[in-house]
Amino acid sequence: MLSVEEAQGLVLAPLAPLGGETVPLSQALGRVIAEAPCARTSHPSADVSAMDGWAVIAACGVTHTQIGESSAGHPFLGRVGPGQAVRIFTGAVMPEGADSVAIQEEVTLEGTTIRLSGPVPPGLHVRKEGQDFKTGQSPLAAGKLLSARDIALLAAMNRPWVTVRRRPRVAVLSTGDELALPGEPIPAGGLPSSNGLAVAAMVQSWGADALDLGLAADDFDSLVAKARAAEGCDLLVTSGGVSVGAYDKVKESLAHLGFEAGFHKIGMKPGKPLMFGRLGRMPVLGLPGNPVSAMVAATLFLKPMLRCLLGLEPALPPILLAQLASPLPAAGGRQEYLRAGLERQADGRLAALPFKGQDSAMISEMAKAEALIIRPPKAPAASAGETVPILLLD
Amino acid sequence: MLSVEEAQGLVLAPLAPLGGETVPLSQALGRVIAEAPCARTSHPSADVSAMDGWAVIAACGVTHTQIGESSAGHPFLGRVGPGQAVRIFTGAVMPEGADSVAIQEEVTLEGTTIRLSGPVPPGLHVRKEGQDFKTGQSPLAAGKLLSARDIALLAAMNRPWVTVRRRPRVAVLSTGDELALPGEPIPAGGLPSSNGLAVAAMVQSWGADALDLGLAADDFDSLVAKARAAEGCDLLVTSGGVSVGAYDKVKESLAHLGFEAGFHKIGMKPGKPLMFGRLGRMPVLGLPGNPVSAMVAATLFLKPMLRCLLGLEPALPPILLAQLASPLPAAGGRQEYLRAGLERQADGRLAALPFKGQDSAMISEMAKAEALIIRPPKAPAASAGETVPILLLD
Numbered sequence: 033m034l035s036v037e038e039a040q041g042l043v044l045a046p047l048a049p050l051g052g053e054t055v056p057l058s059q060a061l062g063r064v065i066a067e068a069p070c071a072r073t074s075h076p077s078a079d080v081s082a083m084d085g086w087a088v089i090a091a092c093g094v095t096h097t098q099i100g101e102s103s104a105g106h107p108f109l110g111r112v113g114p115g116q117a118v119r120i121f122t123g124a125v126m127p128e129g130a131d132s133v134a135i136q137e138e139v140t141l142e143g144t145t146i147r148l149s150g151p152v153p154p155g156l157h158v159r160k161e162g163q164d165f166k167t168g169q170s171p172l173a174a175g176k177l178l179s180a181r182d183i184a185l186l187a188a189m190n191r192p193w194v195t196v197r198r199r200p201r202v203a204v205l206s207t208g209d210e211l212a213l214p215g216e217p218i219p220a221g222g223l224p225s226s227n228g229l230a231v232a233a234m235v236q237s238w239g240a241d242a243l244d245l246g247l248a249a250d251d252f253d254s255l256v257a258k259a260r261a262a263e264g265c266d267l268l269v270t271s272g273g274v275s276v277g278a279y280d281k282v283k284e285s286l287a288h289l290g291f292e293a294g295f296h297k298i299g300m301k302p303g304k305p306l307m308f309g310r311l312g313r314m315p316v317l318g319l320p321g322n323p324v325s326a327m328v329a330a331t332l333f334l335k336p337m338l339r340c341l342l343g344l345e346p347a348l349p350p351i352l353l354a355q356l357a358s359p360l361p362a363a364g365g366r367q368e369y370l371r372a373g374l375e376r377q378a379d380g381r382l383a384a385l386p387f388k389g390q391d392s393a394m395i396s397e398m399a400k401a402e403a404l405i406i407r408p409p410k411a412p413a414a415s416a417g418e419t420v421p422i423l424l425l426d
Numbered sequence: 427m428l429s430v431e432e433a434q435g436l437v438l439a440p441l442a443p444l445g446g447e448t449v450p451l452s453q454a455l456g457r458v459i460a461e462a463p464c465a466r467t468s469h470p471s472a473d474v475s476a477m478d479g480w481a482v483i484a485a486c487g488v489t490h491t492q493i494g495e496s497s498a499g500h501p502f503l504g505r506v507g508p509g510q511a512v513r514i515f516t517g518a519v520m521p522e523g524a525d526s527v528a529i530q531e532e533v534t535l536e537g538t539t540i541r542l543s544g545p546v547p548p549g550l551h552v553r554k555e556g557q558d559f560k561t562g563q564s565p566l567a568a569g570k571l572l573s574a575r576d577i578a579l580l581a582a583m584n585r586p587w588v589t590v591r592r593r594p595r596v597a598v599l600s601t602g603d604e605l606a607l608p609g610e611p612i613p614a615g616g617l618p619s620s621n622g623l624a625v626a627a628m629v630q631s632w633g634a635d636a637l638d639l640g641l642a643a644d645d646f647d648s649l650v651a652k653a654r655a656a657e658g659c660d661l662l663v664t665s666g667g668v669s670v671g672a673y674d675k676v677k678e679s680l681a682h683l684g685f686e687a688g689f690h691k692i693g694m695k696p697g698k699p700l701m702f703g704r705l706g707r708m709p710v711l712g713l714p715g716n717p718v719s720a721m722v723a724a725t726l727f728l729k730p731m732l733r734c735l736l737g738l739e740p741a742l743p744p745i746l747l748a749q750l751a752s753p754l755p756a757a758g759g760r761q762e763y764l765r766a767g768l769e770r771q772a773d774g775r776l777a778a779l780p781f782k783g784q785d786s787a788m789i790s791e792m793a794k795a796e797a798l799i800i801r802p803p804k805a806p807a808a809s810a811g812e813t814v815p816i817l818l819l820d
Contacts, residue, residue: 057608058638061627075789077617082787104715105604105644107615123604123716123787125615164788171790179820180631184624184717185793188617192609210499210517214451215586221501221519223471223582230578233455237574244452250499321498322517323578353774380747380813381774393476394558395469396565399579419774426573 033299035409036332036367040348042294043308043333046315049343050266052195057186060178062239063196064342068170071189074162079126083157086117086139086146087130090154098144102127117146126158133157165189175343177239200240200341202334203262204231207272207282208321209250226395227271227319227326234330235269237426238338255285259311266341268314269334270307272321282318286311299409301366302392303329324392328369328404331423351406354384354422356414363411371401372422384422401425427693429803430726430761434742436688437702437727440709443737444660446589451580454572456633457590458736462564465583468556473520477551480511480533480540481524484548492538496521511540520552527551559583569737571633594634594735596728597656598625601666601676602715603644620789621665621713621720628724629663631820632732649679653705660735662708663728664701666715676712680705693803695760696786697723718786722763722798725817745800748778748816750808757805765795766816778816795819 034042052066081087081102088096089112096117102108102124112118112129120126120133131154138149165171171189172182178196186194211225212218225247232242243265248258250273262268273282283293286309294308296318302325307318317333319326331349340347354374371394372384384405387397403422414420428436446460475481475496482490483506490511496502496518506512506523514520514527525548532543559565565583566576572590580588605619606612619641626636637659642652644667656662667676677687680703688702690712696719701712711727713720725743734741748768765788766778778799781791797816808814 057623058626061630073612073618075617076787077612078615080787082785102615104602105613105616159785159787163785164790172793179793180624180627181721181789181793181795181819183627184620184721185789187608187620187623188717188789190608190612190618192607208498213586214581214584218467218471218584219499221472221496222499223469224467224584226578226581229451229581230574232452233574233577236455323582327575327578350770352770353772355774376744376746378747380749380776391476391553391557393470393553395575395579395582396558399566399573399575401575425575 033297034295036298036300039295039298039306039308040333040336043315043317043337044340044347047337047340050198050200050341053198054193054195056193057183057191060183060186060194060196061180063178064239064344065172065174065176065178065194066197066343067195068172068174069186069189069191069194070168070170071165072167073190074166075164075188076159076161078161080159081120081122081124081126081133081157082159083133083135084121085133085135085157087112087120087127087133088117088152089114089130090132090152090156094148094151096146098146100127131155131158175345177344197342200266200338201243201264202235202240202338203243203245203265203268204228204235205245205248205258205262205268205270207248207250207255207270211247213247226323227321230323230327231269231271231319231330231334234327234334235338238335239342240338250281252281252285252288255282256288259286259289262311262314265314267337268311268316269319270316271319271326273318282307286316291316299366300332301364301368304366306333322392323395324398327398331404331425349423351421351423352382353419354382354403356416356418356420357383357385359416360386360407360414362413363407363409365409367409368407369423370405370407371397372403372405373400374402382422384420427691428689430692430694433689433692433700433702434727434730437709437711437731438734438741441731441734444592444594444735447592448587448589450587451577451585454577454580454588454590455574457572458633458738459566459568459570459572459588460591460737461589462566462568463580463583463585463588464562464564465559466561467584468560469558469582470553470555472555474553475514475516475518475520475527475551476553477527477529478515479527479529479551481506481514481521481527482511482546483508483524484526484546484550488542488545490540492540494521525549525552569739571738591736594660594732595637595658596629596634596732597637597639597659597662598622598629599639599642599652599656599662599664601642601644601649601664605641607641620717621715624717624721625663625665625713625724625728628721628728629732632729633736634732644675646675646679646682649676650682653680653683656705656708659708661731662705662710663713664710665713665720667712676701680710685710693760694726695758695762698760700727716786717789718792721792725798725819743817745815745817746776747813748776748797750810750812750814751777751779753810754780754801754808756807757801757803759803761803762801763817764799764801765791766797766799767794768796776816778814
């Protein structure tokens with residue numbers, strides 16, 4: 033059986049970042065920069081005052097005569113000569129000639145005569161042109177996931193548009209005769225389908241678009257018809273039909289469309305039956321039907337695949353460290369992912385509390401979890417206080 | 427001057443969670459539950475097998491005769507009698523009469539005769555009806571921000587719809603004669619406007635909808651016309667026009683529409699000029715025009731306001747602890763929020779590296795920051811390694 037790390041390597045190997053699309057800044061939140069944009073203006077675009085005060089020539093002593101005013105959007109158009117001053121406000125352009133700002137708290141004013149409390153050095157309270165960034169510079173690199181603050185920066189760079197990776201389009205198909213979409217009549221011994229909705233929401237939260245193909249029955253025609261509808265997508269994610277017996281049915285149906293099988297078992301718990309292959313150029317990830325297994329497997333495989341398609345580095349989500357809040361028994365032969373709550377301790381470190389119910393049928397525990405504790409195969413028993421690797425959920 | 431904490435108290439005091447709207451699960455990601463939904467089915471809905479094997483009566487020894495099969499979606503409809511067994515697969519309904527599952531690895535099969543390697547206890551490998559949740563239970567509480575895993579849980583509860591808090595509608599208005607929307611002609615000495623786009627993106631990332639009113643010039647008519655367009659919103663956020671002098675212009679213009687002024691100065695840095703008041707029932711938050719100040723103030727005031735309107739607890743984002751990666755000088759009289767990078771150390775604790783450029787004109791530093799280090803007024807100098815409170819950005 034493949035290890036999780038080997039399998040992650042196999043699913044990521046054939047993937048490359050998708051192409052770009054150009055969007056207005058108002059639609060750029062959470063998108064990933066495809067082409068590093070360069071600034072169309074410097075910031076500040078000229079030397080500006082950092083304070084409210086008077087713009088003067090530093091070398092001209094303490095007495096000056098006011099000859100005008102410079103405020104944001106209303107620059108002084110003349111030139112400051114020796115002994116002259118211009119009333120200036122924060123962010124306003126420094127008038128030509130002036131090289132320093134005397135702040136209003138240190139000035140006495142009589143009519144148009146300004147007296148400083150002492151001499152000022154050149155450059156005082158002046159923000160230099162391009163201090164933040166200069167025209168032509170690229171303060172944001174390709175691969176950056178855009179926050180609201182990055183959008184502020186792009187706006188300040190005077191870039192109303194930005195070229196971002198297009199969102200991966202992910203077809204999501206659930207299989208299983210026992211399933212019904214929530215709210216629809218449930219077959220005898222069946223249950224409402226949750227994987228399609230959960231995977232679609234995960235896809236959305238990870239920056240991609242889901243095409244929900246709904247439910248396929250466990251038969252050839254239904255599977256083939258639904259899988260055909262995935263044409264043109266960047267990725268097909270199925271759930272169910274990958275355990276012994278069922279696996280062959282899904283595999284055979286997809287084979288009819290040209291499916292090339294990769295692996296279908298991983299040394300992990302939950303989530304052992306995981307299928308990977310290709311339909312033409314489209315990668316196919318077959319998640320287990322069990323909802324908890326499907327969500328853990330999606331976190332370990334689908335999320336890195338989407339990060340790869342989006343050009344995000346690193347593709348694999350970071351593994352953090354936390355201290356066990358309660359002891360754990362020795363692990364079995366597969367790598368285990370235990371659902372756990374998190375708490376931040378007084379010293380800033382994370383404490384992970386593994387839930388008592390680790391049955392993969394407990395969807396409510398998976399919903400409640402904040403992290404997965406990673407237990408390598410054959411890990412010995414661990415006591416409370418030991419440091420363990422964790423993956424954050426969400 | 428008000429402290430940040432006093433001002434947060436004042437802006438949050440008049441707010442209450444908004445009403446609910448009912449959305450399909452496919453649109454519920456990131457929404458906040460308004461009414462705790464109860465399960466319409468138990469999970470599992472009947473006793474089911476946790477393994478592939480044979481369903482038997484535990485008390486009937488080791489030799490059994492197979493009389494049928496139960497798989498997911500295809501339950502066995504008869505009854506298991508003494509000495510009888512039903513082939514069963516993971517997740518399939520336990521047939522009537524049977525109380526235990528002998529897993530296939532511990533069974534030898536000759537024709538229809540099944541021999542167990544030893545007796546099994548009752549209940550072995552059986553998941554009991556309602557083990558995860560029972561019909562009528564509410565495993566998700568009101569106030570929960572819905573993750574993809576919660577959506578899986580709601581689907582398993584057979585709830586195709588969920589009642590969530592409606593998204594707050596936030597009008598965003600930028601003011602300043604020096605500004606132009608990115609890509610439009612920039613006035614002499616002016617610069618591209620970034621606050622409107624940044625605040626709209628923050629509003630979106632915090633679970634609300636922005637109505638971007640664009641730019642108002644610094645004159646009465648323009649301000650009044652734009653502010654009127656905010657009618658019907660849950661909140662009006664302005665930026666600019668709140669510093670000395672300018673403040674009176676915005677205040678007077680809004681007064682024409684019935685503005686009641688609250689405070690307009692906070693003991694914080696960056697972001698001292700912050701205006702708060704009400705237009706009729708609508709709270710008005712006036713952010714400073716400086717982009718970094720505006721984003722810091724939005725993080726400290728707008729985010730908690732939106733969390734309050736969404737019914738999220740606690741309204742104030744958590745303050746975490748981190749260790750200083752480099753020393754800090756003593757703080758001034760206002761509470762400072764220093765832009766910093768974060769690194770997770772080997773022991774799991776966070777290290778915060780305050781940036782050298784703390785000038786509030788550095789938008790690129792604000793974009794790069796991962797956290798704000800909180801420096802209380804008059805905080806003494808701090809050495810590297812000391813623990814400091816931080817706020818995470820994003």
